[in-house]
Amino acid sequence: MSEVFAGKVGWITGASSGIGAALARALSGEGMHVILSGRDEARLAEVAQDCETETLVLPFDVRDEDAMHAATEKAIKWRGGVDLFVANAGISQRSRATQTAMQVYRNIIDIDLTAQIAATQALLPHFAVRGSGHLVFVSSVAGKIGIPLRTAYCAAKHGLVGYADALRAELSQSGVSVHVACPGSVATNVSRNALSADGSPRGRSDSVIDNGMPADEAARRILDGVASGEREIIVARGGESSWGEQRRTPDALFDQVAAMVANGYMDKIEGEG
Template structure:
């Protein structure tokens, strides 16, 4: 498919993979809706994009702000939102035994619940127009349990579970669902990660610093979406091997989708009566 003239809404667009995706899609002629909490950085990203764009700064965990942003996003262009990228998130660097429950709750709220809430808010719009793409930025840590990231892994595994089930439900509705599992990408993800007491870590990791350049990762992601790949692994070396080892076969995606086309949901509803 061509992305020229399509409207792409990206959360977490003020830095890292989100900002890189904005640059990549802008280069392919897409119109951009950029969301994030940091208004200044969001403005900096927008200023460098040579395309039509709309800035919608808000906190993804605030439901009223989310509802308002969804209305503005869907009304901005005549055709509405073509592609939604659930990218906002925060990582972790602490052992489970040394991690306060408030950290688990915060990470799961931002990385999982807020992404679900944003998708659910937009879903009626895409169902009405009977087309669209939902893109969920998970992680290799959403496919494989990684030490020092128990809360992050829980959230990212959950995001993939939600996306895979949603894909099956939407398989007859003309809406595509893509899951992206990046490995180490050279961003501030480790520096901004939470420690066990909830404080920001403030330093990076060697693996992250030597990871894939964000613009390279973004190109790989958009190329794969263009090819309509449902599960997209963007990693190298051992991380790529781990992701590939846990890759969900396309045949299984097709099998689950056939349940829906064969009336699985209707039968379940009837059985509940």
């Protein structure tokens, strides 16, 4: 068991299936107590049954901020605090930009970006007081490069990377670490559940997804990256891995921005005017 996770508390959104469920099982196997959130309480309960440690099921829709804030309060009180938060909830897309309704963009950005930011913002005071912990954002290789038929999804996932990178810099002196995971094709229901041009569920999968990395392997790679302190974790094979690596942000650049914060950049800017 890794001392990074054992005996601590991890909270995962989008935990009812796919990477989220796999992360819950893997973290539980590492001795971490896990909080499972998503919309489907029955499926969350099934994931909880697969876990080896104590679990707490907190079902809610990530777009319902009142429910999210209530869940945050319960999560913090459950075992005295949250040590790791995984912003994993999301939905994808399969449609050409020229045919896609604007509401599809709004829905995907709301779920994949705005709701993940809102959930993190609700937890930030707790993490700041503790001065420790891990924030993990599940973006995508499509959050680093543009993939056809996914313009809304790419916009949201690129935005999540940007938020996480800026947040990492702001928290660089706090003891709280920020990690971005960028999976490529993982064998989940992501394509089947993706939105079509009119906003309806696509209802069928892609061969590249069906033949993708098993979710348990993706989860293991993410957790190994968190445990080793990787700030950007590329979780992909073959050509997708190459794409991700080509767009990986150099650690030296992250270090430069963190040094700005250490040298008083935020205080200086806030003090101007």
